[in-house]
Amino acid sequence: MKSNYIGKPTSRVDGPLKVTGQAKYAAEFAADGLVYGVVVSGEIAKGSIKNIDVKEALSLKGVLKIFTHENVSGLPWFDKNYKDQDSPAGSPFRPFQDNKIMFSMQPIALVVAETFELARYAASLVKVEYKEDKHETVLMDHLDKAKKAPKGKVGFEEPKSRGNAGDAFKAAEFKVEGEYLHSAEHHNPLEMHATTVVWEDGDKLTVYDKTQGVFNCQQYITKVFGLSTDDVRVLSPFVGGAFGSGLRPQYQVFMAVLASLELKRAVRVSLTRQQMFSFGHRPSSVQRLALSASADGTLQSVKHEAFGETSRFEDYTEIIVNWSGTMYKCENVELKYDLVKLDVFSPLDMRAPGAVTGNHPFESAIDELAYALKMDPLAFRLRNYAEEDQMGGRPYSSKELKACYTQGAAKFGWDKRSIEPRSMRDGNQLIGWGMGTAAWDAQQMLANAKAVLSADGKLFVSSGASDIGTGTYTIMTQIAAETLGLAIEDVTFKLGDTNMPEAPLQGGSWTAASVGSAVKAGCEAVKAQVLKLAKKSKKTPVSGESADDLIIDDGYVLLKKDPSSKISISELMKQAEVGSIEEKAMSGPNPINKLKYTFNTHAAVFAEVKVDEELGTAIVSRVVCAVAAGKIINPKTAGSQIKGAVVWGISKALEEESMMDKNLGRFINHDLYEYHIPVNKDINDIDVIFVEEHDDKVNPLGVKGVGEIGIIAVAGAIANAVFHATGHRVRNLPITMDKVLGLSE
Structure with a gap:
């Protein structure tokens, strides 16, 4: 069969986008009126903030706001110990909740300004006085x-x-x-953690985040800020490595959303390499x-x-x-x-x-x-x-x-x-x-996928999964192409968007099994619809044939006993006046086998x-x-x-x-x-x-x-x-x- 792709070495379908610089990462999405946030990190490992002086920084023209524990309050998250999908037991860290310092380089302020350079300079002018307590940070000693x-x-x-x-x-x-x-x-992926939030009228947000799970990030934002999932769309089409660092929403997400909602503007917050050592x-x-x-x-x-x-x-x-x-x-x-x-x-x-x-x-x-x-x-x-x-x-x-x-x-x-x-x-x-x-x-985790076959024989498959560099785009394309019998060039797979069917975090080596099984199921459902059209077709080489007697390969429906008797999928759909075939599928582990x-x-x-x-x-x-x-x-x-x-x-x-x-x-x-x-x-x-x-x-x-x-x-x-x-x-x-x-x- 020409459409036999599973098990074959295949170059990355997203490779051309990456090597030509067309693949966009969280800190690369443009937005009108975009402003920049720079995080101020704490200097002690344990204690409290006695005083935080932001006057000099705020006096600079173009500095819009400085967020600290003194002016952030009333968020739903501060009253509920919300846990994300990768949370351990306990109470998760909540930036700006109070003046306590629980670890070195804890984020204690966010400076937002018209330019990144100005925000960074203003951040250096924030003066902090601490009350330092004795800390314990070395495992062997305790x-x-x-x-x-x-x-x-x-x-x-x-x-x-x-x-x-x-x-x-x-x-x-x-x-x-x-x-x-x-x-x-420490993880140290090439792409450092960043979030770009685009604010729209009515407090609707489009969030571009470095994450291993857009749905986890969306859930985090809605729970923390008391928003509806209809008001928060999270996208992460490309991730420059993560290795686990993107399983939990990191604090730059919180800060970018906080600033965007407050200022009613698009905001970007990027962490420095040093700050990448501060959150796990x-x-x-x-x-x-x-x-x-x-x-x-x-x-x-x-x-x-x-x-x-x-x-x-x-x-x-x-x-x-x-x-x-x-x-x-x-x-x-x-x-x-x-x-x-x-x-x-x-x-x-x-x-x-x-x-x-x-x-x-x-x-x-x-x-x-x-x-x-x-x-x-x-x-x-x-x-x-x-x-x-x-x-x-x-x-x-x-x-x-x-x-x-x-x-x-x-x-x-x-x-x-x-x-x-x-x-x-x-x-x-x-x-x-x-x-x-x-x-x-x-x-194998529970996962969902959607497959849409258009009348021109092109297949579009989607699932809100992630690709942190593992090759998810490519193997899902292979699975879809082989399952439906299409040329790999006629298949497009999309991921990393909460507007797509829900998928689990990308971690634990389960994405191929989980999302792949959902993609396979969705494409099999589309295939079944195509074979129904073939059986119902009139005056075609496959008219009246049962699904068991037909195969699909290279975009054609063929007779098993006589492969020369065939008709293209696009011809079948046009004859039936079917503009597209769409199927959604869900796949999860077999509880008996487990x-x-x-x-x-x-x-x-x-x-x-x-x-x-x-x-x-x-x-x-x-x-x-x-x-x-x-x-x-x-x-x-x-x-x-x-x-x-x-x-x-x-x-x-x-x-x-x-x-x-x-x-x-x-x-x-x-x-x-x-x-x-x-x-x-x-x-x-x-x-x-x-x-x-x-x-x-x-x-x-x-x-x-x-x-x-x-x-x-x-x-x-x-x-x-x-x-x-x-x-x-x-x-x-x-x-x-x-x-x-x-x-x-």
């Missing part, structure tokens, strides 16, 4: 105040222990234990692992305890330790997860939240235990392979992890690995090979590092990532997702660290000069393997999503490779040269 993590946000599952890990650990012949530290990290991050953690095994390599016990940080006002939770109870077969598992409240903003979901944090310590401990047994790390993992979900006791809908091991190891050349540390070298470069295993939930099966993606990562023996510098020279994620809609965009995730995993392992100054209570490397991320020279060969995996239970498309799975095991594999190269196990990320040389931990 572990004694840890408390059991509450239920937290929707989707968090309390870790469940089984058997008796303590006794099994004591009795075991081989055992390892250690403490692992994980520093805070991957939380730091302290983790303690204790594993044991019998002499034949059977895993006897797993103990995984984690301490995470959260804010004073919300209980942010992640599934950090749960994965350790399901990755391998083990009868005795003890899992514990506690939170420490600090004077910081609430942490925020960041690519593979929880899983990537817990995987490095766990996979490092697995590697260490394999060495204690003098077993090959891959052989040890295979020895303890879990055929069923160890936590839920359910079979997997599909699990091709063994194929990931086999194909990944073969591509990497794992069989040529010398097991002894420091036994492989190239001149003064110590060579290390390490590996890790990853799993992630394969979820009870019967566990849905996961799986991956095996193999990494090679080269460590300078004298300097301790580590370079990741190559990575092989083998992934089992059901049907791959587009190997090209999916491969890019995995490669990008591997790059971030390298960054996490060797470079990224948000450094907290405990005296200031502030992240001090809050720019891309001192917050280190990889450049081209840091990245070498990355091979991606998509293992064939058929799954007819997970969703109608059989897809699982690949956004998160590629990053999860990379840091652990690199840490294990560093040990293999040097004989020194680094437990504190990132792995810097001083730690490799044993000069610090």
Whole structure:
């Protein structure tokens, strides 16, 4: 069939718009009479504002208004603890509610002026006097105040222990234990957070926002300001990366809408790179692992305890330790997860939240235990392979992890690995090979889509989903084209608009499964209508034929038994005097299958590092990532997702660290000069393997999503490779040269 697009590498349909600069982002939409807002950030981590002096700033010609806690009141949000769709338990931060300071760089004023330059200068003239209280911002210093993590946000599952890990650990012949530290990290997408609000008569707003969910943003605005959804339209057609930072509406949305409603004008508020460090991050953690095994390599016990940080006002939770109870077969598992409240903003979901944090310590401990047994790390993992979900006791809908091991190891050349540390070298470069295993939930959320087929044979499909760079535009176009049998050039997919059918947040690797299933259902409904027209048509090659005897391909309705007998869809519609066919569809998870099966993606990562023996510098020279994620809609965009995730995993392992100054209570490397991320020279060969995996239970498309799975095991594999190269196990990320040389931990 010509219209066979699913599974084929396809270039991004939105690519030309992006490379020619025609794709517009939140801070690029023009509006008549547009004015600019600049946020003033607080300078202390905890305390209150004694006095805020805005007189000098307000005296400047062209400064329109300065919003502070002194002149903002009466909003519905201040009386109700409204939660957005990604909120953890607690009371969300509300700008300008009062004079309290709860975290460093808290927004304390918004200066609005005729030009951006004037607003920025005026913001520098705002004078603030504080009453400073003692703050606590470093997790390691306050572990004694840890408390059991509450239920937290929707989707968090309390870790469940089984058997008796303590006794099994004591009795075991081989055992390892250690403490692992994980520093805070920040999202830092290329596009910084910004909102442009266009005000219309009657307090109707058109809001262009950097967000991973236009409906979440719309709901936030209507609840905070007491508006109707009919009065607020949110658009986000393009997003320059987000990685989780756009799941919750950030404070620039609040401020832009506040100013627009007050001034009755279009307002734009953009955050600086430094301010991007002020509204959420991957939380730091302290983790303690204790594993044991019998002499034949059977895993006897797993103990995984984690301490995470959260804010004073919300209980942010992640599934950090749960994965350790399901990755391998083990009868005795003890899992514990506690939170420490600090004077910081609430942490925020960041690519593979929880899983990537817990995987490095766990996979490092697995590697260490394999060495204690003098077993090959891959052989040890295979020895303890879990055929069923160890936590839920359910079979997997599909699990091709063994194929990931086999194909990944073969591509990497794992069989040529010398097991002894420091036994492989190239001149003064110590060579290390390490590996890790990853799993992630394969979820499907409720989603809606609309498909409209016009009389000229063109298909327009829409859903209010997001595309944060993952390729959503492209794969939805592929799904629609193949389902309805059209050329891909005849299909247009639109997203990112609350005037479209509702879709979930783009996160959790569920967009392909969720929105894709809705798109498929909508196009199937249109297809059914086309086939009805074919049957009812008169004096055509397909007249009177049942739907079972017809197919649609390349814009034609064909007889299965005689493909030369055909008629174009446009001719059929014109004959029937049908101007268009429109269908809406909704798709969601199968509740019965959710009870019967566990849905996961799986991956095996193999990494090679080269460590300078004298300097301790580590370079990741190559990575092989083998992934089992059901049907791959587009190997090209999916491969890019995995490669990008591997790059971030390298960054996490060797470079990224948000450094907290405990005296200031502030992240001090809050720019891309001192917050280190990889450049081209840091990245070498990355091979991606998509293992064939058929799954007819997970969703109608059989897809699982690949956004998160590629990053999860990379840091652990690199840490294990560093040990293999040097004989020194680094437990504190990132792995810097001083730690490799044993000069610090």
